[in-house]
Amino acid sequence: MEIVVIISLVIGILLLNRPVTLLFQRLYNRHQFKRFISRETFYHSVISRHFRYYNRLNLEEQRKFLFRTYLFQHAKNFHYIEVQETAEMPILVSAAAVQLTFGLEKFKLNYFDDIFILRDDYHYGFYSRPFMGHVDQTGIYLSWDNFMKGISGQAANCNVGLHEMAHALAYVNFITQTEEDKHFKKEFPNFSKVARPIFTAMQQGEGRDGEGRAKNLLGDYAATNYHEFWAVAVEVFFESSVPFRHELPELYEAMACVLNQDPLNFISGSTTIIRRPEQEKKSKTSPAKELL
Numbered sequence: 157m158e159i160v161v162i163i164s165l166v167i168g169i170l171l172l173n174r175p176v177t178l179l180f181q182r183l184y185n186r187h188q189f190k191r192f193i194s195r196e197t198f199y200h201s202v203i204s205r206h207f208r209y210y211n212r213l214n215l216e217e218q219r220k221f222l223f224r225t226y227l228f229q230h231a232k233n234f235h236y237i238e239v240q241e242t243a244e245m246p247i248l249v250s251a252a253a254v255q256l257t258f259g260l261e262k263f264k265l266n267y268f269d270d271i272f273i274l275r276d277d278y279h280y281g282f283y284s285r286p287f288m289g290h291v292d293q294t295g296i297y298l299s300w301d302n303f304m305k306g307i308s309g310q311a312a313n314c315n316v317g318l319h320e321m322a323h324a325l326a327y328v329n330f331i332t333q334t335e336e337d338k339h340f341k342k343e344f345p346n347f348s349k350v351a352r353p354i355f356t357a358m359q360q361g362e363g364r365d366g367e368g369r370a371k372n373l374l375g376d377y378a379a380t381n382y383h384e385f386w387a388v389a390v391e392v393f394f395e396s397s398v399p400f401r402h403e404l405p406e407l408y409e410a411m412a413c414v415l416n417q418d419p420l421n422f423i424s425g426s427t428t429i430i431r432r433p434e435q436e437k438k439s440k441t442s443p444a445k446e447l448l
C-alpha cells in the first residue's frame with residue numbers, strides 16, 4: 157500500500173512540476189512587470205542613448221526590449237573590479253544580451269549568475285595577450301572601456317558585449333544545457349552547415365604562414381577556433397550587417413535564421429526585425445506575458 161502511495165506521489169510531482177513552474181514564472185513576471193513600469197522611462201533614456209539597434213525597433217518591441225533588459229539585470233549579480241559602478245552599467249550590459257537573444261524565447265542565459273565588469277584589458281590565466289572579455293564557468297567578464305567602444309561603434313566590426321554574450325548563449329545551450337532555446341538548438345546545425353566550410357577554408361592553407369587561407373570580413377581572429385568564429389560572426393552580423401550580407405550572403409542568412417532576427421529588415425521597411433510572426437495573442441494574457 158505504501159508503495160502505491162509513494163509511486164502516486166512521485167508521478168503526481170512529475171506531472172505537476174512543469175505547470176507549477178510555469179505558474180510561478182508567470183506570477184513572478186507579473187510582479188516584476190509592475191516594478192518595471194516605474195523604471196521604464198529611465199531604462200528607455202539609458203538604452204536609447206547608446207543602442208542604435210533599440211532605436212530602430214517599433215514601440216511594442218522597444219517595450220519588450222526594456223522589460224527583458226530589466227528581467228535579465230535582476231537575475232544577475234554584477235561585480236565591479238577597479239571601475240566605478242554607475243546605474244547605467246548593468247542596464248547596458250543586460251541590453252547587449254537582450255539584443256542578441258531578441259528573436260529567441262529564452263533570453264536569461266540562466267547558468268550565469270555573475271557578471272564581472274573590469275576597467276580595461278586584463279590578463280587571464282596563462283595567456284600572454286590581454287583580454288577584452290571572456291566567459292567561463294564562474295561568469296561573464298567584460299572590460300568596460302572596450303564594451304563602450306563596441307556599443308558606440310568606435311571600433312569597426314567589434315562589439316565585445318555581443319561577442320561575450322554569443323559565447324554565453326552557446327554555453328547555456330550546448331555545454332551546460334541549462335537554458336536551451338528550442339529554435340536556436342534546432343537551427344544551429346543548419347547554421348553550421350554553411351559556417352563550417354567557411355571556417356575550415358579560413359583555417360586551412362597550402363602555404364606556410366597562413367598563405368592560401370581564405371580571407372573575409374570576419375578577420376583572422378575568427379579562424380582561431382569554431383567558438384571564436386561564432387562569436388565574431390555575431391559581432392559582424394550586428395555591427396556591419398550590410399557588408400556581411402554582401403560578402404557572405406549565405407552565412408548572413410544562416411545567422412538571421414538561427415537568431416530569428418534580421419537587423420537589416422528595417423531598411424526594407426519591415427515593421428519588425430523578428431522573423432517568426434509571434435503567435436496570436438490572447439486578450440486574457442497579462443501585459444507581462446504578452447511582452448515576453
Ligand SMILES: [Zn+2]
Nearest residue numbers: 319323384387
Ligand atoms: Zn571570444
